[in-house]
Amino acid sequence: MxxxxxxxxxxxxxxxxxxxxxxxxxxxxxxxxxxxxxxxxxxxxxxxxxxxxxxxxxxxxxxxxxSLEGIRRVLSLENEARALQQRVRELESALADALLQQPGRRVFASGANGEVLSMRAGARAERRNQMVVWRPWSSSSEDR
CATH class of the missing domain: 1.10.1660.10 (Multidrug-efflux Transporter Regulator; Chain: A; Domain 2)
Incomplete structure (x- = not known):
């Protein structure tokens, strides 16, 4: 249950x-x-x-x-706000799904194990094991 x-x-x-x-x-x-x-x-x-x-x-x-009438009104407004918040969440989810279904809107990336990941447009793939080496330019020719 x-x-x-x-x-x-x-x-x-x-x-x-x-x-x-x-x-x-x-x-x-x-x-x-x-x-x-x-x-x-x-x-x-x-x-x-x-x-x-x-x-x-x-x-x-x-x-x-x-007053009890005031309480009734407060509860009514709170319930209405709760219902509207739920509806907004539903509409946001539906919009996100619709955007993903449009041609040219889907972006794919490769996961750490080579799997294909569907991403939202504008999102960046998470990189876990990357290393960046930075070396400042120097005026001596031996560094070039």
């Missing part, structure tokens, strides 16, 4: 304990749409680690005197 930040793991009692809130507070936040836990087939709430972090953020903002 893959477990990540969004995997619904915790029943309301465990989530309330982890968030250091009363279970009734979690129910109220759910009704207000401040946090949206996953529901089981029997309609029980299941909270993820991301939900618990959001509950802690709600509690922090509330303790600082932010």
């Amino acid at each position: 893959d477990v990540d930040q969004d995997t619904p793991l915790f029943a309301i009692a465990a989530a309330a304990e982890l968030a250091e809130l009363h279970p009734q507070t979690l129910r109220q936040y759910d009704r207000l749409g401040l946090v949206e836990p996953t529901r089981t087939a029997g309609k029980s709430r299941r909270y993820s680690l991301r939900d618990i972090a959001q509950l802690r953020e709600i509690a922090r903002l509330s303790a600082e005197g932010v």
